[in-house]
Amino acid sequence: MSSTLEPSEARPPTSTPYDVDRIRADFPILSREVYGRPLVFLDSAASAQKPRAVIQAESSVYENDYANVHRGVHFLSEHATARFEGARENVQRFINAAHPHEIVFTRNATEAINLVAASYGRSMLSEGDEVIISELEHHSNIVPWQFLRDERGIVLKIAPISDDGELLMREFENLLTARTKLVAISHMSNVLGTILPAREIVTKAHAVGAKVLFDGCQAVTHLPVDVRALDCDFYVFSGHKLYGPSGIGVLYGKEALLDAMPPYQGGGEMISRVTFEKSTWAPLPHKFEAGTPAIAQAIAFGSAIEYVSALGLDNIAEHERDVLTYATQRLSAIKGLKIFGTAPGKASVLSFTMDGVHPHDIATVVDRAGVAIRAGHHCALPLMDRMGVPATARASFALYNSRSEVDALGEALEQVQGIFGT
Amino acid sequence: MNDDLRDLYQEVILDHGRNPRNFRHPENATCAAHGDNPLCGDQLTVYMTVDENGIVIDAAFEGRGCAISVASASLMTELVRGKSEADVRRLFESFHLLATGDEGEMPEDMSDELERLSVLSGVREFPMRVKCATLAWHTMKAALAGSEKVTTE
Numbered sequence: 001m002s003s004t005l006e007p008s009e010a011r012p013p014t015s016t017p018y019d020v021d022r023i024r025a026d027f028p029i030l031s032r033e034v035y036g037r038p039l040v041f042l043d044s045a046a047s048a049q050k051p052r053a054v055i056q057a058e059s060s061v062y063e064n065d066y067a068n069v070h071r072g073v074h075f076l077s078e079h080a081t082a083r084f085e086g087a088r089e090n091v092q093r094f095i096n097a098a099h100p101h102e103i104v105f106t107r108n109a110t111e112a113i114n115l116v117a118a119s120y121g122r123s124m125l126s127e128g129d130e131v132i133i134s135e136l137e138h139h140s141n142i143v144p145w146q147f148l149r150d151e152r153g154i155v156l157k158i159a160p161i162s163d164d165g166e167l168l169m170r171e172f173e174n175l176l177t178a179r180t181k182l183v184a185i186s187h188m189s190n191v192l193g194t195i196l197p198a199r200e201i202v203t204k205a206h207a208v209g210a211k212v213l214f215d216g217c218q219a220v221t222h223l224p225v226d227v228r229a230l231d232c233d234f235y236v237f238s239g240h241k242l243y244g245p246s247g248i249g250v251l252y253g254k255e256a257l258l259d260a261m262p263p264y265q266g267g268g269e270m271i272s273r274v275t276f277e278k279s280t281w282a283p284l285p286h287k288f289e290a291g292t293p294a295i296a297q298a299i300a301f302g303s304a305i306e307y308v309s310a311l312g313l314d315n316i317a318e319h320e321r322d323v324l325t326y327a328t329q330r331l332s333a334i335k336g337l338k339i340f341g342t343a344p345g346k347a348s349v350l351s352f353t354m355d356g357v358h359p360h361d362i363a364t365v366v367d368r369a370g371v372a373i374r375a376g377h378h379c380a381l382p383l384m385d386r387m388g389v390p391a392t393a394r395a396s397f398a399l400y401n402s403r404s405e406v407d408a409l410g411e412a413l414e415q416v417q418g419i420f421g422t
Numbered sequence: 423m424n425d426d427l428r429d430l431y432q433e434v435i436l437d438h439g440r441n442p443r444n445f446r447h448p449e450n451a452t453c454a455a456h457g458d459n460p461l462c463g464d465q466l467t468v469y470m471t472v473d474e475n476g477i478v479i480d481a482a483f484e485g486r487g488c489a490i491s492v493a494s495a496s497l498m499t500e501l502v503r504g505k506s507e508a509d510v511r512r513l514f515e516s517f518h519l520l521a522t523g524d525e526g527e528m529p530e531d532m533s534d535e536l537e538r539l540s541v542l543s544g545v546r547e548f549p550m551r552v553k554c555a556t557l558a559w560h561t562m563k564a565a566l567a568g569s570e571k572v573t574t575e
Binding site for chain 2: 035357358359360368376377420
């Protein structure tokens with residue numbers, strides 16, 4: 001790609017030492033106020049804010065290089081296609097996939113899981129075959145498998161977790177049988193912060209011939225992911241949690257698997273030849289990308305990956321660990337506050353309840369102090385049942401959060417206590 | 423403290439939220455419905471006992487929810503007792519207007535009830551919380567109409 005196609009704003013941020021104030025300045029929204037207070041955004045696990053480089057990359061597509069991709073022979077179409085495919089290569093490098101065509105762009109991680117369930121599931125699984133998920137899954141990694149169970153008669157098995165939020169490896173191993181065809185499991189819990197032992201899961205699953213899909217939505221934002229080192233078969237994540245736009249997500253799949261799978265949706269872009277009698281499919285990855293994709297979003301997502309990579313995921317992880325440790329100490333000091341998810345090595349989300357106060361009331365009160373946290377079931381109702389609570393409040397920490405924001409949360413939670421007299 | 427918050431979490435709300443009235447399952451209830459707010463996981467069941475003349479002689483509820491939804495359910499069960507089903511429906515309509523801040527005529531014969539319910543009008547400033555305040559009321563209406571389930575979504 002020629003240098004004129006690079007968004008000029010995609011300068012690499014400083015990497016060492018980790019200067020959170022400088023990094024915050026890259027995110028325009030972080031300087032706004034809500035209710036007359038500085039915004040303290042602690043809900044990045046739901047969706048992260050965007051750096052200027054991403055915002056400008058998206059607008060630069062529309063201002064300079066917009067046309068449909070893979071269709072025209074004209075100048076703009078070639079440029080748009082080059083930037084779009086460049087973004088795919090960014091994703092490939094980011095997770096160390098062997099080939100760019102192992103990266104399939106989807107709308108989001110949910111669609112990526114549905115794609116695997118519909119394409120791989122329907123073509124490769126039959127009645128009595130087993131899919132293993134875990135107790136801590138997001139609904140998006142539960143419901144598609146229930147569809148498949150109801151349609152194909154597969155058996156859905158649930159791997160249990162400990163009270164700390166760790167996967168119980170012995171119980172997991174006991175669930176694996178010769179009929180187990182797929183393990184579909186989170187790489188990191190969006191509620192408890194647990195990082196699952198991904199490599200070990202793959203080794204055990206492969207030992208019985210099962211494939212492994214990781215839901216990496218949370219993990220890719222907090223730790224370096226290398227799909228070849230993990231040797232996983234599928235890995236899915238979304239752009240919007242990784243500081244990119246919404247409307248773009250990723251399915252990584254091993255080439256041989258993707259090749260063997262039938263298309264997910266039919267339409268333009270995914271075909272090789274169409275007659276009214278028969279159609280043949282385009283090669284990877286286009287076989288799975290029917291219709292006009294999210295062009296500008298994919299390109300801006302590529303810029304988000306450049307931004308995160310320039311900072312370095314190890315540096316980000318170290319910074320977030322410091323903030324999480326500080327937050328855990330600060331919140332533990334609040335009387336009646338209980339933290340859910342205490343697995344060793346957990347990352348950057350802090351779920352909690354307060355005695356006598358419903359999580360929604362907590363979130364409403366702290367919101368008026370300018371602090372955005374999530375309250376509810378976090379799209380993980382079975383996990384809520386497992387923990388015996390209807391809902392939790394959740395603060396999540398991203399690369400731009402600071403210790404002083406944790407202090408703002410702590411003070412706001414003390415205000416909750418003041419109101420509710422707890 | 424922020425004024426909107428003070429309006430939302432008035433002492434009456436906090437009291438009913440902590441110590442809900444009529445928080446029980448009456449054996450002789452003539453109708454009941456289950457209410458569910460899938461967004462936040464709040465759930466409650468409203469039990470209504472209506473006599474042969476169409477008068478509500480008892481109202482009660484069970485469930486779990488935030489301070490707003492529990493306080494609203496608690497106040498509701500106190501206010502509907504002794505009223506005809508038709509009056510209960512009128513009170514429902516008036517309460518709905520009060521909670522959403524929409525314009526509408528308030529019935530004068532229920533001014534006492536509406537004054538007691540005015541403690542819940544603070545939710546107007548919190549659009550995401552209006553459903554919390556109205557969940558029990560929708561559930562009660564469904565119970566009287568013979569439905570068994572209601573959801574706010």
